[in-house]
Amino acid sequence: MSTTPEPVTVIGLGNLGRALAETFLHNGHPTTVWNRSAAKAETLIAGGATAAATAAEAIAASELVLVALLDPTAAQEVLVGAADAVRGRALVNLTSGGPQDARELAGWAAEHAAQYLHGAVYAVPQTIGTTESSVNYSGSAAVHQRWQTQLGLLGKGTFLGTDAGLASGYDVAILAGMYGMLGGFLHATAMAKVAGVSATELTPMLVSWLADSFPALSAFAKEIDSGDYTTEESSLAMNQAGLDTIIQASQSQGVPAATLTPLKKLIDEQVAAGHGAASLARVVESLRSAA
Known part of the structure; x- marks a missing residue:
């Protein structure tokens, strides 16, 4: 050459x-x-x-x-x-x-x-x-x-x-995850500000918590690929209750829970279908069935 x-x-x-x-x-x-x-x-x-x-x-x-x-x-x-x-x-x-x-x-x-x-x-x-x-x-x-x-x-x-579609397949999926994270961050800072906590003060603690949570994504990925959502840890029913509490707290502060309610709806759907004991990762099945 x-x-x-x-x-x-x-x-x-x-x-x-x-x-x-x-x-x-x-x-x-x-x-x-x-x-x-x-x-x-x-x-x-x-x-x-x-x-x-x-x-x-x-x-x-x-x-x-x-x-x-x-x-x-x-x-x-x-x-x-x-x-x-x-x-x-x-x-x-x-x-x-x-x-x-x-x-x-x-x-x-x-x-x-x-x-x-x-x-x-x-x-x-x-x-x-x-x-x-x-x-x-x-x-x-x-x-x-x-x-x-x-x-x-x-x-x-x-x-x-x-x-030819593989690069885009990865790309739009990764960006969807990124925007989900950004939506959560913006919601978190809105709630913090109302509670008297600045975004600057909140962010280091939030980043630390998120970093500690990242290994759960690999565990969820294995569950999603295998279709086995058996868990003794983060069940749908537990997350349903926890998300209810967060949504109520947000709304009581006058902060709309617009970034959280779509996920809550998917969790509610899975629990209503009898999967309350399954892993939170099972929510992906509701997204798949809508495709």
Whole structure:
């Protein structure tokens, strides 16, 4: 393989796209960029990037094309609009979306003689290109292998498998867990403030408690995968009573329990179905049955 940095194209110049382009430029790669709003390319042009007039022109400029747009609809619109240019290209889509979105674009790319790799980025834009950044990939193993050095500039890369939807499957699940935690944190600080405790005072104790609770997630995961929810510890009935107390306390303080009542409803459903002695993890069965 040539040691000369190879050309790279970045489609989409939001915070992530700009960080991608800046990283490639910093590492000496001729970088072509395109964005619907051309003004977003000005700083990159000053740094040595080449701005393409159209998405098709940008895609034609490089064998490796990274896509970082607002959502799956935008990514699909841009790529479909440049369909004549994608033949023979390695399309690495870092746009957030669901597993089916990635699988549909992978199928479309195959129909147009392009190879598709989907990526889920775990970093804030300013950490792209550092050891604090990581990216999960799934889809074309050939693309991941061929362009591993270039993709490695963005952060630690992990290839999950050839199903293009895997990276997104992990991503949206992880983010759902993150937002659940953030919702709990915000609810906790609201209750604390009413009780005269500042968020700053509460947070170290809350973080410590959460850290001590993390091992329970691995135990719950084994129960969920096995389908065996037998427990002598954290039963649904126990959690139903405990959550009732917390909800009542919250409401008595004038703090709506909006982040807690959906979980309470799922627990109530499982207890009413005769599973009060089962592990709290059995709540996942209510979520599965609704899918």
